Amino acid sequence: MSSKKISAKNFILPVSIGAISLIIGLWLSQQMLINSNDTQIPKNLDATVLPNARPLVGFQLIDQNKQLFSPEQLKGQWSFLFFGFTNCPDVCPGTLKVMQSVWKTLPTKMGDIGHPKLYFVSVDPDRDKPEILKQYVQFFNSEFYGLTGKLDELDKLTSQIGILYGYDDKADGADLEYTVNHSAQLILVDPKGRMRAVISPPHIAKTISANFQTIRTFYGD
Amino acid sequence: MSFIKTTCAAAICLFFINTVTAASAIKIENAWSPEAPPVVKVMAGYMKINNLSNKDIKIQSAKSSLFNKVEIHLSEMKNGMARMTKQENLVVKAKSHIELKPGELHMMLMGKLKPVKTGSIIPVILTLDNGEKIHIKLKVKSGNRSQMKCGSGKCGSM
Numbered sequence: 001m002s003s004k005k006i007s008a009k010n011f012i013l014p015v016s017i018g019a020i021s022l023i024i025g026l027w028l029s030q031q032m033l034i035n036s037n038d039t040q041i042p043k044n045l046d047a048t049v050l051p052n053a054r055p056l057v058g059f060q061l062i063d064q065n066k067q068l069f070s071p072e073q074l075k076g077q078w079s080f081l082f083f084g085f086t087n088c089p090d091v092c093p094g095t096l097k098v099m100q101s102v103w104k105t106l107p108t109k110m111g112d113i114g115h116p117k118l119y120f121v122s123v124d125p126d127r128d129k130p131e132i133l134k135q136y137v138q139f140f141n142s143e144f145y146g147l148t149g150k151l152d153e154l155d156k157l158t159s160q161i162g163i164l165y166g167y168d169d170k171a172d173g174a175d176l177e178y179t180v181n182h183s184a185q186l187i188l189v190d191p192k193g194r195m196r197a198v199i200s201p202p203h204i205a206k207t208i209s210a211n212f213q214t215i216r217t218f219y220g221d
Numbered sequence: 222m223s224f225i226k227t228t229c230a231a232a233i234c235l236f237f238i239n240t241v242t243a244a245s246a247i248k249i250e251n252a253w254s255p256e257a258p259p260v261v262k263v264m265a266g267y268m269k270i271n272n273l274s275n276k277d278i279k280i281q282s283a284k285s286s287l288f289n290k291v292e293i294h295l296s297e298m299k300n301g302m303a304r305m306t307k308q309e310n311l312v313v314k315a316k317s318h319i320e321l322k323p324g325e326l327h328m329m330l331m332g333k334l335k336p337v338k339t340g341s342i343i344p345v346i347l348t349l350d351n352g353e354k355i356h357i358k359l360k361v362k363s364g365n366r367s368q369m370k371c372g373s374g375k376c377g378s379m
Contacts, residue, residue, distance in 0.1 A: 084303075086258070089265035090296045090327050091303040093257060132260050139258035164302055177290070177331055184303040200301050202324070 042218040046199070047211045053194035059156035061121070061149035064134035069147055074193040078116040078216060081187040083163050085124035085180040086136045094203075095184065096120065096140040101205035102212070103141050110143055114221040116212070122148040123158070123165040124180050161187050161195050188212065191221055246274040247313070247347075247355050254330070254359040255323075256339045264288075264337065266328030266345065266359045267321045272313040279350035280311045287343050289332025296324055305329075310350075328359075339363045 041049045061069040080099065084092035099118055108115035120137045122128035125148045128136075133146030148154070158165065163183040170178035186208070188197040197215055199208060252268035272278050283291040293308045308326070313319050321327050330343065337343060343359040 086261050087263045088303075088305075089257070089261075089263045089329055090294075090305070090323060091298075093255060093265075094323050097255075135260035136258045139260075168305075179294075179305045181302060181304040183301050184298060185301050201298055201303075 038219065040218075042214050045197075045211050045214060046207045047188070047215070048198040048200070049215065050196055050198075053190055053192070053196045054160065055192075055194045056157065056160055056189065059149070059153050059160075061147045061153055061157070062130055064130050064137065064146035066130045069149075071193055074189050075191060077191050078114070078212070078221070079189040080116060080118045080212075081121055081161070081189060082118070082184075083121045083123050083158065083165060083182050084184075085122050085182070086128050086132060087124070088180065091184055091201075092120075093140075095186070095201075096137070096144070098203045098205045098208065099144070099186075100140045102208050103143065105205070105209040107213070114216060116216075118144045119147050120144060121154070121157070122146065123154055123163075123182055124167075125149060125151065125154070162198075163187070188215065190219060246272065246278060246353070247349065248273055249355065249357050252345075252357050252359045254337075254343055254361050256361050256363045257337075259336060259338070262331070262333045264330040264333065264343075265323075266291075266330055266343065267323065268328075268357065268359070269318055269320045270313050271318040272315060275315050277315050278313045280313065280347050281350050282348045283328065283345055284348075285330060285343055285345045287333065287335055287337060288330040289334065291345060292329045292331065293321070293326065294329045295326050298324070337361055 038053070039051050041051055056071050056074060059071060063069045082092075082095055082099070084095070086092070103118070106115065118137075118141070120133070122133055128146075128148050130146065130148070133148060137144040137146040157163075163185070165180060165182040168179045168181060184201045184203075186199040186203065187195055188199065190196040196219065197211075199211065248271040250269040250271065252266065254264050254266045257264045270280075280293065283293065285291050293311050294305045295308055297304050297306065307329075311319070311326075319326060328345065330345075339361050341361040343361060345357040345359060347355040347357065349355065
């Protein structure tokens with residue numbers, strides 16, 4: 001009886017080990033397959049792709065619904081970041097119009113795997129309160145998000161991705177008619193919350209759509 | 222009676238001359254403004270300004286009854302950085318034209334006083350250096366600007 005038990009045990013153990021090794025092996029190969037492209041760059045792109053995706057960390061912004069926004073929230077899907085201000089009559093609405101067109105060409109819908117997000121980050125928090133940002137971004141697409149925050153928190157993000165901004169003729173208090181100079185690149189963040197690509201102006205909807213799909217297919221969702 | 226006649230004739234004549242000179246010197250084409258989110262107080266105006274005369278013409282100021290202030294700005298893209306600079310006394314060279322268009326020169330309509338949406342007309346008055354006033358009607362369009370062009374500067378990359 002006991003010897004039978006022992007032989008059963010003897011049988012179960014190697015099988016279990018084999019099965020576990022097989023599972024680990026499969027998992028590893030799967031991971032290697034997923035990560036095999038991680039440090040390579042897709043070809044024929046009109047975008048600057050970072051061979052080593054850069055994690056974005058350590059900032060806290062406020063979203064259009066006055067909720068805190070942390071780097072963790074960039075994880076789970078591809079995201080486009082564009083920096084600007086709402087009192088910008090030319091370049092910002094122009095770019096958001098372009099992104100509106102890009103959204104129309106996406107093969108995915110909200111909630112689908114691989115469906116990106118767009119964050120318009122205002123670097124003019126004095127004027128762009130969350131409620132203004134909300135109305136502003138949703139004018140272009142109800143799926144778009146607005147972010148802003150304290151200047152030092154914005155700087156923690158912009159300095160990580162090489163976005164510059166500054167004010168012209170901004171006096172303390174009175175005059176609200178200053179303008180904001182800002183980098184006009186689109187930053188593409190991967191589903192792990194890492195900066196993966198930079199798309200420079202001129203922004204053309206067709207090119208952005210095609211580049212995004214290439215990058216997405218190359219690195220995976 | 223004949224005095225009145227002469228005065229009238231002179232007035233009509235003057236009026237006529239004025240209209241003719243205005244029409245012959247500056248011709249505005251395709252004046253439009255992209256519809257902006259209602260929450261925004263700033264809008265842009267685009268158009269082609271033709272100078273049909275043999276003299277350079279300076280645009281000294283602009284105003285609109287729907288906005289607090291109207292300026293002409295230049296969007297420039299340098300090293301991927303968007304910058305706007307106010308253009309004082311914009312000159313339209315003799316027998317030439319300038320074009321106000323997305324991502325470049327644009328009319329900056331600041332401090333919106335009334336709601337403006339697609340289909341609205343924004344009246345703008347340009348004052349030239351010779352004192353002449355040009356009345357422009359900007360048609361507000363939902364304008365699908367699927368393409369952004371760089372300014373006169375370089376389209377830089379990081």
